[in-house]
Amino acid sequence: MTSPTATLLVSCPDRPGLVAKIANFIYSNGGNIIHADQHTDFTAGLFLIRIEWQLEGFLLPRDVIDTAFAAIAKPIEASWQLHFSDTIPRIAIWVTKQDHCLLDLLWRHQAQELPAQIALIISNHAHLESIAQQFKLDFYQFPITKDNKLEQEAKELELLQKYQIDLIVLAKYLQILSADFVAKFPNIINIHHSFLPAFPGANPYQRAYERGVKIIGATAHYVTADLDEGPIIEQEVVRVSHRDTVADLIRKGKDLERLVLSRAVRLHLQNRVLVYGNRTVVFS
CATH class of the missing domain: 3.30.70.260 (ACT domain)
Incomplete structure (x- = not known):
């Protein structure tokens, strides 16, 4: 100690x-x-x-x-x-249906690699509730539609305050947060499945395949009101070839997403990231 x-x-x-x-x-x-x-x-x-x-x-x-x-x-x-260093941040992990980033974070937390307390999991679907139960974590579902988005976000903000959350980690949460939400809770890390600024938005692996790229990547960044434009914390790439299908790109990309997101969260928790403008310095 x-x-x-x-x-x-x-x-x-x-x-x-x-x-x-x-x-x-x-x-x-x-x-x-x-x-x-x-x-x-x-x-x-x-x-x-x-x-x-x-x-x-x-x-x-x-x-x-x-x-x-x-x-x-x-x-x-x-x-x-x-x-x-002995102040333990409290994290809320937000997910949709994909479990690979969620499980990686939970395993790393269980192995005491992340100096934080994971307090709850929030999702817009019920698919991953069993994982929350497995790890004995509170799980909340907030279905999101274009008509109820702001109402649901208000409830989510109340929940974050109740749980005294310091950081939100979007572990493949495939929803766009409103500018108002981000303004009220700015400490959010997202994992995007491309090497930004290439292929922002949806379906980057399909677009990368159609473009015939030789490298794919993943990017962890802070969330801002502009989609996939926030300050970048961590990135990684892997080579691909003409023989790789879209499914191959997705499989290889998932490995990158796990690694990049966990690195970014750890760097943030160790207070090694300093944002200035739309850039970051990541101290060694």
């Missing part, structure tokens, strides 16, 4: 001395830095850093770290997030 740590994710306009200012805040308060990674986007003129330190021996109580860092952040025009 490792001692708890704190992590700061910071972005601000680039200027000299930023690493020193941020590191000195931790050092001067007795902190031992165990991880630091940084990136400068020269095009955007933006500096981004992830810095993690041990809380044992740190002089500031947890509840004042954020306020204390604000005195450093304001002069450098920084935006920041503060996370603690």
Whole structure:
């Protein structure tokens, strides 16, 4: 059992001395830095850093770290997030009928690969309720039509609040969330079955086959109001050939989808992803 740590994710306009200012805040308060990674986007003129330190021996109580860092952040025009390693996020997994991504996440969670608590499963169909029962998870079905979509989303938001959900994972949830829903709950990760920006939307494997591509992929990204346009967290590809049918592409793609989604969720839970604009920095 490792001692708890704190992590700061910071972005601000680039200027000299930023690493020193941020590191000195931790050092001067007795902190031992165990991880630091940084990136400068020269095009955007933006500096981004992830810095993690041990809380044992740190002089500031947890509840004042954020306020204390604000005195450093304001002069450098920084935006920041503060996370603690022993704060366990609560996840809701949303599904439709396909089970491969859901099962992969549940198995990885069971193997303690994901530092989170999976609190419930939500679906617009009843097909995967037996899996929820198998893993002793609460399951809720919200059938979606064009006429009841907003009403159902309001109920789903109430449920997320009741369960104190921090992150939604769309594990092949084949519905488009409304812009209003995303605005009210922006922490959503989706898996898309293509190497975005190629083949957004529906039926990418069929369109990839018709185009005769030699590589197919999968993309995990944060959800925004624009379909399949959110900041990308993780991607992977596999080669295909003229001998592969659409069914072959789907089979190979499912393997990628499992891997890419689990990687993205883990990176998010480890606080290694920093979004700026419609891009991300994924810290090692």
